Amino acid sequence: MLPLLTAKDIRKADAYTIKHEPISSIDLMERAAKAFVGWFINHFPDKKQAITVYCGTGNNGGDGLAIARMLNEHHYKKICVVVARFGKKSTADFDGNFERLITAGIPYTGINPGDKLPDDKGQIIIDALLGSGLNKPLAGDYARLVNHLNDLNKTVVAVDVPTGLFTDGDMPADALVLKAGLVITFQQPKLSFLLPESGPHINCWEAVNIGLSGEFIQSLNSPYQFIEEKDIRQLLRPRPRFSNKGTFGHALIIAGQPETMGAALLSASGCAHAGAGLTTACIPQSGLVALNTSQPEVMAIMRDGKKTPEMAWDKFSAIGIGPGLGKDKQALQLLGNTLKNYQKPMVIDADALNLLSANPKLWKKIPAGSILTPHMKEFDRLFGGHISWWSRIQTAIVRAAEYNINILLKNNYTIIATPGGRVYFNPTGNPAMATGGMGDVLTGILASLLAQQHPPEQACIIGAYIHGKAGDELALPSRMTVVMPGKLAQQLPVTIARLTL
Numbered sequence: 001m002l003p004l005l006t007a008k009d010i011r012k013a014d015a016y017t018i019k020h021e022p023i024s025s026i027d028l029m030e031r032a033a034k035a036f037v038g039w040f041i042n043h044f045p046d047k048k049q050a051i052t053v054y055c056g057t058g059n060n061g062g063d064g065l066a067i068a069r070m071l072n073e074h075h076y077k078k079i080c081v082v083v084a085r086f087g088k089k090s091t092a093d094f095d096g097n098f099e100r101l102i103t104a105g106i107p108y109t110g111i112n113p114g115d116k117l118p119d120d121k122g123q124i125i126i127d128a129l130l131g132s133g134l135n136k137p138l139a140g141d142y143a144r145l146v147n148h149l150n151d152l153n154k155t156v157v158a159v160d161v162p163t164g165l166f167t168d169g170d171m172p173a174d175a176l177v178l179k180a181g182l183v184i185t186f187q188q189p190k191l192s193f194l195l196p197e198s199g200p201h202i203n204c205w206e207a208v209n210i211g212l213s214g215e216f217i218q219s220l221n222s223p224y225q226f227i228e229e230k231d232i233r234q235l236l237r238p239r240p241r242f243s244n245k246g247t248f249g250h251a252l253i254i255a256g257q258p259e260t261m262g263a264a265l266l267s268a269s270g271c272a273h274a275g276a277g278l279t280t281a282c283i284p285q286s287g288l289v290a291l292n293t294s295q296p297e298v299m300a301i302m303r304d305g306k307k308t309p310e311m312a313w314d315k316f317s318a319i320g321i322g323p324g325l326g327k328d329k330q331a332l333q334l335l336g337n338t339l340k341n342y343q344k345p346m347v348i349d350a351d352a353l354n355l356l357s358a359n360p361k362l363w364k365k366i367p368a369g370s371i372l373t374p375h376m377k378e379f380d381r382l383f384g385g386h387i388s389w390w391s392r393i394q395t396a397i398v399r400a401a402e403y404n405i406n407i408l409l410k411n412n413y414t415i416i417a418t419p420g421g422r423v424y425f426n427p428t429g430n431p432a433m434a435t436g437g438m439g440d441v442l443t444g445i446l447a448s449l450l451a452q453q454h455p456p457e458q459a460c461i462i463g464a465y466i467h468g469k470a471g472d473e474l475a476l477p478s479r480m481t482v483v484m485p486g487k488l489a490q491q492l493p494v495t496i497a498r499l500t501l
């Protein structure tokens with residue numbers, strides 16, 4: 001796992017590294033600039049392109065000055081520096097790098113408050129105006145400059161953080177940010193990069209290691225963690241040679257109405273393909289032929305639409321309930337009976353979540369360790385409206401602890417809040433997965449992993465990762481715009497095998 005730090009903790013890690021490595025702060029800036037330049041050269045190898053580096057007078061600006069000098073040393077000959085002197089202060093490392101820039105003979109233009117903004121003949125803009133030190137929304141001269149640069153529509157490469165973007169905390173929907181085609185960020189992705197509000201401002205980002213103390217970063221014990229492939233490789237177990245279907249549990253999927261049988265089929269398929277030893281689907285009577293035809297591996301318990309069928313609840317090692325279940329009286333009764341009769345962790349999704357929002361008395365019956373899988377709208381129905389994704393995360397942390405549950409909030413980077421206060425961000429998945437039925441497959445996967453005895457927190461981490469990874473394997477190589485959920489379910493054994501090697 002890669003710990004994700006708030007701006008405050010980044011400053012602490014910075015200071016600790018300077019003191020204990022030890023390294024002078026200007027040398028750490030040199031290291032950061034070098035890491036940026038290494039990546040930049042690989043992506044923009046054409047040394048004849050004109051590049052303008054816009055610098056503020058803080059440490060982000062100091063980075064910009066060092067970057068301009070290093071690019072010049074690498075024979076990028078059309079480098080121009082613009083220094084925005086909008087404040088009265090500058091940092092010592094900015095000043096040190098400014099002297100080095102002058103010594104290297106690199107041309108620069110200074111702009112003061114109220115000045116006319118200079119023309120820009122460059123093809124590429126490097127944004128080193130403001131970074132993680134941003135402490136208020138852009139206004140005045142900064143807003144004027146950023147609006148001007150946005151209007152130029154050039155390729156923008158941001159240093160560490162695009163100017164105007166907060167690294168964490170509530171982000172106003174109308175925040176003014178210098179739009180970046182690429183952000184080369186130091187040490188770790190910033191938390192805000194993983195939230196949808198950053199979508200309009202960042203096309204892609206890359207994190208480069210600048211050697212901040214790993215030991216110190218771990219000691220901060222950040223609640224925010226970024227899942228890495230190596231974590232999944234550690235958690236997935238090869239199937240023992242003398243195993244049988246009983247070894248991998250029996251999952252029950254309670255889903256579907258006559259009109260939404262597809263949701264039940266997709267969920268059951270996700271469950272069976274993710275490796276449950278046995279999968280049973282509790283479906284409406286009218287869906288039996290569809291189930292038997294499309295998924296002969298899955299067993300059925302039929303619902304007559306009137307009362308909850310008799311079930312030997314104890315024989316199931318996990319339950320997933322909700323996809324396509326409907327919100328009528330029978331669906332509510334079925335959810336109520338499931339919660340009454342089953343005490344092990346279960347997966348609660350889709351209509352079961354909507355029923356829960358409308359019937360809050362059911363909350364106290366949810367078994368400890370259960371997994372709730374809302375998308376944004378379901379989340380807000382459960383917990384009330386939110387002004388930002390950051391505030392959703394804070395609510396998820398509180399509610400996961402209060403109800404002793406895991407909340408898996410679906411998103412481009414799916415967010416998992418655990419009862420112990422951890423918040424995991426899943427890196428896999430892509431927009432080709434934004435297709436109806438994709439979440440139903442995830443519910444099946446999670447129920448399957450619970451049935452295979454993965455503890456709930458682990459099931460969330462593995463489930464979100466392999467779901468997104470299967471989607472990536474299908475969509476990315478041929479840049480497919482859409483991945484069908486049914487195809488994704490079939491890909492799962494391949495994805496899991498690759499991660500179990």
Ligand SMILES: NC(=O)C1=CN([C@@H]2O[C@H](COP(=O)(O)OP(=O)(O)OC[C@H]3O[C@@H](n4cnc5c(N)ncnc54)[C@H](OP(=O)(O)O)[C@@H]3O)[C@@H](O)[C@H]2O)[C@@H](O)CC1
Nearest residue numbers: 014029032058059060130131132133134135136137138160
């Ligand atoms: N940490 C690391 O690991 C490393 C970090 N490094 C680099 O340091 C960068 C952070 O530098 P930084 O702290 O000097 O802040 P930075 O972003 O340059 O802002 C400067 C000042 O601007 C001000 N200001 C704030 N908001 C404003 C606004 N809206 N409009 C106008 N002014 C505003 C505010 O000062 P104030 O006016 O509040 O006194 C603030 O202090 C980081 O992104 C990375 O590039 C690397 O070099 C080495 C390793």
Ligand SMILES: Nc1ncnc2c1ncn2[C@@H]1O[C@H](COP(=O)(O)OP(=O)(O)O)[C@@H](O)[C@H]1O
Nearest residue numbers: 410411412429430431433434436437438439440
């Ligand atoms: N742009 C995207 N990037 C990554 N994953 C995505 C994206 N869009 C959708 N997904 C994934 O697809 C699933 C969609 O779930 P959901 O909205 O519940 O769909 P449905 O209700 O139609 O089954 C989630 O797991 C989500 O993370």
Ligand SMILES: [K+]
Nearest residue numbers: 127130161163
């Ligand atoms: K910047």
